[in-house]
Amino acid sequence: MAKELKDLTKRSEDYSKWYNELVVKADLAEQSAVRGCMVIKPYGYAIWEKMQQTLDKMFKETGVQNAYFPLLIPKSFLCREAEHVEGFAKECAVVTHYRLKNDPNGNGVVVDPDARLEEELIVRPTSETIIWGTYKNWIHSYRDLPVLCNQWANVMRWEMRTRMFLRTAEFLWQEGHCAHATAEESEARTVQMINLYADFAEKYMAMPVIKGVKSANERFAGALNTYTIEAMMQDGKALQSGTSHNLGQNFAKAFDVTFVNKDNKPEYVWANSWGVSTRLMGALIMTHSDDNGLVLPPHLAPIQVVIIPIYKNSEQLAEISAKVEPIINELRALGISVKYDDSENKRPGFKFADYELKGVPVRLAIGARDIENGTVEVMRRDTLEKHVAPLDGIANYVAKLLEEIQDNIFQKALKHRESMTRTVDTYEEFKKEIEKGGFILAHWDGTTETEEKIKDETKATIRCIPLDGDETPGVCMVTGKPSARRVIFARNY
Amino acid sequence: MAKELKDLTKRSEDYSKWYNELVVKADLAEQSAVRGCMVIKPYGYAIWEKMQQTLDKMFKETGVQNAYFPLLIPKSFLCREAEHVEGFAKECAVVTHYRLKNDPNGNGVVVDPDARLEEELIVRPTSETIIWGTYKNWIHSYRDLPVLCNQWANVMRWEMRTRMFLRTAEFLWQEGHCAHATAEESEARTVQMINLYADFAEKYMAMPVIKGVKSANERFAGALNTYTIEAMMQDGKALQSGTSHNLGQNFAKAFDVTFVNKDNKPEYVWANSWGVSTRLMGALIMTHSDDNGLVLPPHLAPIQVVIIPIYKNSEQLAEISAKVEPIINELRALGISVKYDDSENKRPGFKFADYELKGVPVRLAIGARDIENGTVEVMRRDTLEKHVAPLDGIANYVAKLLEEIQDNIFQKALKHRESMTRTVDTYEEFKKEIEKGGFILAHWDGTTETEEKIKDETKATIRCIPLDGDETPGVCMVTGKPSARRVIFARNY
Ligand SMILES: [Zn+2]
Ligand SMILES: [Zn+2]
Numbered sequence: 009m010a011k012e013l014k015d016l017t018k019r020s021e022d023y024s025k026w027y028n029e030l031v032v033k034a035d036l037a038e039q040s041a042v043r044g045c046m047v048i049k050p051y052g053y054a055i056w057e058k059m060q061q062t063l064d065k066m067f068k069e070t071g072v073q074n075a076y077f078p079l080l081i082p083k084s085f086l087c088r089e090a091e092h093v094e095g096f097a098k099e100c101a102v103v104t105h106y107r108l109k110n111d112p113n114g115n116g117v118v119v120d121p122d123a124r125l126e127e128e129l130i131v132r133p134t135s136e137t138i139i140w141g142t143y144k145n146w147i148h149s150y151r152d153l154p155v156l157c158n159q160w161a162n163v164m165r166w167e168m169r170t171r172m173f174l175r176t177a178e179f180l181w182q183e184g185h186c187a188h189a190t191a192e193e194s195e196a197r198t199v200q201m202i203n204l205y206a207d208f209a210e211k212y213m214a215m216p217v218i219k220g221v222k223s224a225n226e227r228f229a230g231a232l233n234t235y236t237i238e239a240m241m242q243d244g245k246a247l248q249s250g251t252s253h254n255l256g257q258n259f260a261k262a263f264d265v266t267f268v269n270k271d272n273k274p275e276y277v278w279a280n281s282w283g284v285s286t287r288l289m290g291a292l293i294m295t296h297s298d299d300n301g302l303v304l305p306p307h308l309a310p311i312q313v314v315i316i317p318i319y320k321n322s323e324q325l326a327e328i329s330a331k332v333e334p335i336i337n338e339l340r341a342l343g344i345s346v347k348y349d350d351s352e353n354k355r356p357g358f359k360f361a362d363y364e365l366k367g368v369p370v371r372l373a374i375g376a377r378d379i380e381n382g383t384v385e386v387m388r389r390d391t392l393e394k395h396v397a398p399l400d401g402i403a404n405y406v407a408k409l410l411e412e413i414q415d416n417i418f419q420k421a422l423k424h425r426e427s428m429t430r431t432v433d434t435y436e437e438f439k440k441e442i443e444k445g446g447f448i449l450a451h452w453d454g455t456t457e458t459e460e461k462i463k464d465e466t467k468a469t470i471r472c473i474p475l476d477g478d479e480t481p482g483v484c485m486v487t488g489k490p491s492a493r494r495v496i497f498a499r500n501y
Numbered sequence: 502m503a504k505e506l507k508d509l510t511k512r513s514e515d516y517s518k519w520y521n522e523l524v525v526k527a528d529l530a531e532q533s534a535v536r537g538c539m540v541i542k543p544y545g546y547a548i549w550e551k552m553q554q555t556l557d558k559m560f561k562e563t564g565v566q567n568a569y570f571p572l573l574i575p576k577s578f579l580c581r582e583a584e585h586v587e588g589f590a591k592e593c594a595v596v597t598h599y600r601l602k603n604d605p606n607g608n609g610v611v612v613d614p615d616a617r618l619e620e621e622l623i624v625r626p627t628s629e630t631i632i633w634g635t636y637k638n639w640i641h642s643y644r645d646l647p648v649l650c651n652q653w654a655n656v657m658r659w660e661m662r663t664r665m666f667l668r669t670a671e672f673l674w675q676e677g678h679c680a681h682a683t684a685e686e687s688e689a690r691t692v693q694m695i696n697l698y699a700d701f702a703e704k705y706m707a708m709p710v711i712k713g714v715k716s717a718n719e720r721f722a723g724a725l726n727t728y729t730i731e732a733m734m735q736d737g738k739a740l741q742s743g744t745s746h747n748l749g750q751n752f753a754k755a756f757d758v759t760f761v762n763k764d765n766k767p768e769y770v771w772a773n774s775w776g777v778s779t780r781l782m783g784a785l786i787m788t789h790s791d792d793n794g795l796v797l798p799p800h801l802a803p804i805q806v807v808i809i810p811i812y813k814n815s816e817q818l819a820e821i822s823a824k825v826e827p828i829i830n831e832l833r834a835l836g837i838s839v840k841y842d843d844s845e846n847k848r849p850g851f852k853f854a855d856y857e858l859k860g861v862p863v864r865l866a867i868g869a870r871d872i873e874n875g876t877v878e879v880m881r882r883d884t885l886e887k888h889v890a891p892l893d894g895i896a897n898y899v900a901k902l903l904e905e906i907q908d909n910i911f912q913k914a915l916k917h918r919e920s921m922t923r924t925v926d927t928y929e930e931f932k933k934e935i936e937k938g939g940f941i942l943a944h945w946d947g948t949t950e951t952e953e954k955i956k957d958e959t960k961a962t963i964r965c966i967p968l969d970g971d972e973t974p975g976v977c978m979v980t981g982k983p984s985a986r987r988v989i990f991a992r993n994y
Contacts (some may be wrong), residue, residue, distance in 0.1 A: 038638065040570070040571045040631070040635065041578070042573050042575060045573065047569070047570050047571065048568055048569040050566035053566070053568045054567070073543035073546070073547065074546050074550060075542055075546050076540070077533070077540050078535045078539075079572075079655055079671050081535070082535060083612075084609065085534070086601075086610060087610055098600055098601050098602065099600055100599070100600070101573065101599055102599065102601065102612050103596050103597075104595065104598065104612065105595040105597065107659065108576070108591050108593065108595065116586070117580055119595050119597065119621055129535065129594070138533070138535075142540050145531065151846065157543060164572070166599040166600065178571060178573070353644060
C-alpha cells in the first residue's frame, strides 16, 4: 500500500531523514530482521534490474563474459596478498560450522560443535582471491589471454553503521576481473571500464560524474592505482559511484599465475578489477529526487508513463479505456513502458500522489471532457508542470518529452554541481568553505600525512585527482610544498 | 583451451565418469578450492543465463515481480515452522563471527573471539522463513494480496557427496514465494507454476517431463503438497527438475501473517513457493549429450551456428569472409546467434571437434571449392549428419534446421523415456525390472512404510503420482492393499 505523501520530511529540514523515509515510502527497500541487511522490494529491484541489464549489455559489447565463483572463500586465501588482507579481510562474516542439531534441552536448534570446519570460510567481501586462485587453472599461455570475466553477485562487509543502499552489510554488485598479457593492455582496460561507468552514470542515471584517480590512501587494497567516478549529491556531499583498479601483478604473484609469453618465457599475468553496486540506487535517489518523492530518469524508470482515467461511472471509464487502448499500443510500439491504472479502489488524487512519490516521469490524466475535446492532461515529474496536449500524436509527443526530461534532470544536476564547486587557495578559506558542502578544488602536496591532517581537521577527503580539467601546478594549501595540480576535496557518503 | 576430444569416456563404459568429464571438457564448470562449491565457467554460465532470461520472462508474464531478500537467516527463524526445521535446517553453513584479526603469532589472520554473534546466522538453504518474516510487514488487507515475488539467488546446503550442477553445496536458483487470500487461489498458482516449468523444460530444454505430486515422504518440509516435474536421463535414472509447493497456512501461522478479508475478518495468508536451480544444467547435459560431447537444444545454445572457413592462404580467407559476411547478417536478422571462427592458430579439424564438444547445433564449413560451386557444408550436431547445401537461401535453411533439431532431440528423448517406461504388477518383477533402470509404473498402497521398504530393498523411490495418464485403481504390489492408481518408481539423481 502506498504511504501517505504528507509524511515525507522535507530535504531542507533533514536531508538524511528525507532519504531514509523516501527509500521506504517509495517501496524501494526496507530493513530486514538481519542487522545491516536490507530487503530490496519489487519496485526498487525493478530499477536495479534496469541498471543491471544496461550495464550487462555494455560490458558484453566490450567482450566481457559472465561467470560465477563461490560465495565462500577459505580464510587462508585472504592472507595471500598482503596489502589486500590489511585493507579488507577484517570486518566480515565468518562461517565456522556446517551443521545445526536439535537442542538437547529442547529449545529449537543449536550449532553442532562436532561440525566445526577445519578452516574457516569467509563470505566474500570481494572475489579477487578466489578468482585468481581459479585463474591459475585457466591461464598457461599468451593464447589464453585476455580473460575478461564479470560476475553479478552478493557480497558482505560487516559495516557497523549502515544505511539502505549506501552502506549495507550485504549488497548486490558486479565485479569484473580481467587478466592480460601486458601492463599496457591491463591499464587500457582499467581506464576503459571507468569510462564505461561514467557513460552509464551520465546517459542512463542522468548523473554527472567526475572521473579521476584515487590518492594512495584511498586506493583499493592491493591495487597499484584506483580510478573512480565521483558524483555530487543534492546536499553537496560526494558519492563514490564506481571504481576500476589496476592490480598490476600483485594477485598473479600472490596466486602464482604465470603464462608463457610469445617469446616462450614465463611471466606473471597483469590484472584489473572493476565494480559498481546497489549503492548506485542511493546515488540515483539522492541526485534527482525532491520533497514530493522520487524523480527517476526515463532511461531507468520501470514505469515511464502512467495513464490515469478520471471517471464518474463505468460507462465513462469504458469510453476512456477505449480511447486509451490504441495510445498504450502506440507507446509500447515505441519501446515505452506504460501503466494504465484504472483500479477502482483508489481515488485519482491518491494515484497522482503515489506515482509522484514513485517518480514516474510522465503522467497522463484523461477525463470525459478530454475525450470530447480530444485532449489529455500531461504532467512531467521533473518540473511538476501540467499542461493540456492534443490526444492526436500524443505517443510521439510523450516519447520526445521523456528525452527532454532525461536531459533536463542531467542538466539540473550538472548546474547544481557546478554551483557547488569552488576553487580555494588557503587552508583558512578551505575550512570555511567545506562547511557549506560541495567540491573544493585545492592544491595538495601529494602526501598521505597532509591528506590525513585535512581529514582529521575538516572531515573532508580527497575524492580524486581529476583526469580532466585544470592541470596548472601550485603550492599545497596546508604545507606550502609544491602541488602538481588541484585535486577535489569533499565530505562524502 | 579446448581439451582433447579423444579423452572423453564413452557413456556405455561409465556414464557417471562421462558426465563428470564432459562438464569440465566442455568448459561448463569446475571444482573450486571450496569443498562442494563449483566455479561456473563463461560457457556454462551463458547457457544458464539463457535459461534465466527465458524463465524470468515467463514468470513476469504471469504477474510475478523480482525482489531480493537477505542471504543470512537468524537461526531462530528456522525453528518457527516445526516441520520445516526438521526437514531442512541441519546441514548448513553457520556464521558465528563477524571479524577476523591479525594472528598474534604472526600467521596471517584468525577469527576474533571478541566478535562472536549473539545469535548465529545461517546461509539460506531456502528463504521461506526470512521472506514470511518480511511479508508480515507487507500484508494487512485483502487489497495487499496477492504478493507474487521471485528472487534469483545463491543458496547453500552442506551436502556431503557433491557432483557439479547436480548436487553442490552452493547453487544458483530462483525461488518464487506467493501470498494469496484464498486456498483455491494459492493452489491454482502452485499448479500454474509446475505447468510453467514443464513448458519450459519441453519447449526450451527439449526435455520431456512427467508432472506429478510427491508422496508425503518426499514432500518439501512444511508443505501440504509438492508438485514436481520428473525427467529421465539417458541412463534411465530420474532427475527431479523443478518443484512447486502448496504451503497452506503453515508459514503464515509460524510468522503470524494475517490479513483482513473482504468480510473484515482476520485470516492467515495462503502460501506457495516454487523453484528451479542450476541442477537444470545437469539435466540438460544428461538428456541430450553423446560420446562426442554436449548436444544443446537450439533454443538454449549460446552459439546456435558456427561458421568455419577452410582456406589455404589469406587470399582465400578474404574471399570466403566476403561471401560469409552477408550470411552472418541475414542469420542475425533472423535472431540467430552466429560465431564466425576464422582464428588462424587452430586447424579446421580441431575447431570441428571443439564445437562438437561444446554442442553447437549447426556447423557450416566453407572452402574455396564451395565458393566456386555456390555451396556450403552443413553439419547438424544432433545426428552428426553432414551434407552440402546451396549458399543461396542458406539463412532460412538454417533457421528451419534449428527448429528441426530442437524438435528432433525432444522426440528422441521422449522415445527413450517411453522405451524405458514399463508397467509392472508384482514385486518380484519390480525388483528385476528396476535393475534395468527407467520408470516403472506400479501400484502402491499409499503408505510411507511400504514406500520406505521398497526404497530400502531396491533403492527405488516414488518419483511422483502423475497428474495425467492411467488412473485405474488396483492393489499394491508389495502389500496387496488397495491402490488408487499406479505411481512412478525409479532410481534417481
Ligand atoms: Zn532515450
Ligand atoms: Zn524456435
